[in-house]
Amino acid sequence: MIDRLAQQTLLDPAGLGDSELSTLLGTTFGHGIDGGDCYFQFASQEGWSLEDGIVKSASFNIERGVGIRVVRGEQTGFAYSDDIAMPAMLEAAKTARSIASAGQSGRIAVASRSPSRPALYAPDNPLDSLDEQTKIDLLKEVDAVARAEDSRVTQVMCSLAGVHEVVLVLNAQGELTTDVRPLVRLNVQVIVEQGGRRESGTSGGGGRFGYQYFREGGRAAGYAREAVRQALVNLEAREAPAGTMKVVLGPGWPGVLLHEAIGHGLEGDFNRKGTSAFSGRIGEQVAAKGITIVDDGTLEGRRGSLNVDDEGNPTQQTVLIEDGVLRGYMQDEMNARLMGTRSTGNGRRESYARLPMPRMTNTYMLGGDADPEEILASVDDGLYAVNFGGGQVDITSGKFVFSASEAYRVENGKVTYPVKGATLIGNGPDVLTRVSMIGNDMKLDSGIGTCGKEGQGVPVGVGQPTLRIDGMTVGGTQAA
């Protein structure tokens, strides 16, 4: 049964019924073709932003189109159209299948795939979840709270964004899958000033639900206070140390470590091609005992979660590392087929105009049993990093970085003073072998991550407990 909204949004306006879709499939796929899909997408998004205390700009955007992908062996042919209509689609299909010389097969029957489990999010349009004035009031509240928090706050910039996405995937076998995905995000940045020194702090959150989330439990105000707190900490920050030392990472968003250090390296495409530092290492010990890391697209309402991936496959929990041993890769259909395995529901794409690839969903480390206080108390000389900006990895050499935006010096088991942001660098395949303590405080991030790969951004989540790593290079300016 086709989701009514998907049908009304994507198929009905073009008069596409089973017969037309069968013809489209027959024209696109058939003998000699291993896979591929027609990916129909409608996305409406809005963004409201406040600065100088007023909501002075907002934007609304609509995208609609269909991407047609034909896969044969290791080859992919791809074309797309902004126009969902038979003539344009048949033209795109012809172009996409130009990689294959095989004849067309006529018609392929369409069969809808039913959801295999309850939905992880409601199909409601988040843009309609609050009226416009209430959205504005929400941003004004954030502004007011941030300014009231401390007189040193000179600038508050905040934004509220929502996406309502309707996806319909018709694969080469004629299986039809739909998904309706909400996504919201609230972001705050503040600038503080004291004695001519300026620092910033940022905070925010979101996920796959409506805007009401931000009004519950004072969340929006909480983001405002958190941004101010970080900025004020940074006003006191001294030069960061330079060199290799013990590092304690806080819980939650610092899990960007896992995303960079091992996540990307375990994506199926790099491993099929043998270009990842983790290629051919399944079964090897790549992390300390006690470390288990999963990629899980099935967490309710999380930013990185999906009912089905962009190839129509249900997402799942995939164990990447179990008790320190490398267990598995994240796969899309094509890479799974070429590696003789099954998709793990990690085939994702930014839009109909881009090709899907193996991508992470929510990637996190399970909690251990150490008390976070004990972990800090155990460090004689090191760095405690609790907030981060982004990170990046060189898949092939395994070298990765992630940049701390809030960090402290730890001396004799005590947090002594804040230090300026600094980049931490390490080697993915061995950094986790140096984890010596795993906290019992596993936490997921607040819903702020976007992962970029080959120019395509997709929303993701990360998480981890407090971790002690015995030796990471900290890129400050104070050489010992």
Place this chain on the structure above:
Amino acid sequence: MSTSPERVSPEPVSQDGEVQALSHSPESLQARVQRTLEAARERGASDVQTVVSHSVGLELGVRKGEIETLEHERDQSLSLIVYFGQSKGAASTTDFSDQALIDTVEAACRIARYTEPDPYAGMPDPAFKAADWDDLDLDHPWDCSAAEATELARTIEAAGFAADERIENSEGASVSTRRAIAFLGDSQGFMGGYRSTRHSLSCALVARDDAGMQRDYAYTVARHADDLTAAEQIGREAAERTVRRLGGRKLSTRNCPVLFAPEMARTLIGSFTRAISGPAQYRESSFLLNAVGENVFPAWMQIEERPLTPRALGSAPFDGEGVRTRNRPLIADGVLQSYTLDSYAARRLGLESTGNAGGARNVTVAPGDKDFAALLAEMGTGFLVTELIGQGVNMVTGDYSRGAAGFWVENGELQYPVEEITIAGSLKDMFQRMAAVGTDVDRRGNIHTGSILIESMTVAGD
């Protein structure tokens, strides 16, 4: 190109039917601009500005001699900004149906009913608008069929594999070509548009030795296919860049001079242009706040913006608001001359638009008198950075800390590859401590600079 209605010239068609033909004519795009302007005025907008754009492209990737991906691109979009007095709304769509045009205009108007009046909002001063402009020589369609692109990509990759036996794997070679057309129109009567092209070749290779694998890449990009570096050269360069990274080691933590290779030097100048942008200034989010008139660089430094350079990748005859662009100094004798402002930022700061809606274009650092080898010799002993990873730049404070890879240099000669280290400093201080800019200018982007030598930075390693 002039403001008179554009002549439609026959589109080049290759023999086997591959066409780099735009499927919307200039006339139809201009008509869409006009309809959008009219629809917004009919709904009460006091002013409106709209951009209609369209592009077609082909991207072909070959890996290990076989086609890996063949992507046909065809994009279109319509975006508009409406003003109701001092209130503003914006909307965009990729749907070119008449109904979508109306829906998008109404969405922008609806938003403007809710946004609050901003005293600085509005259109640019008509006196600054471009009235006529020269053809900047940006449109050179490349008659390259998928079959020809395949052969070219195979040639690139094969040259890479042949260059060194340690090249054992490939992420592929790719050929891409894209042609775009865009028209900007507004309720003050501005209507301008032009076509442009962008073509590139690239290759990423993987080498292995006992210590592990390394990957690197090479690319060339230009408006005209004739300006691209030869395919074989791209393959060889990718191989050389990859193989030379094998056996990388860490350095011990130290302070030392750092030489940024041109493509890395570009990122330093990129931080400079971000810091002098209008939003960074009026949001007080810049480490170069209110710095016009200050010595930001040493006295020998000259940096210009050259948006009118023919065939250059960043060129444009007018900015995103129709304001004329002009070649002008940003840094003269080390002193900051101007910010880069659109009309909004200009009003906020009590200044005039500098034609920078959409950013700075062809930011050009005047080369010194030393080539790359001479710069290595001038550095003597230090770190040559050829790759940077991570963000690690705090634009508010100028604090700089990024992951780096490159080479340790002694007596002006490369000693061994270096990886898994960071380089750190403060951008304000790094700018002051620039010792030289090389003649090895990289023009493959919107920032044109040679290598940059910085007297001292902190290297963190073992």
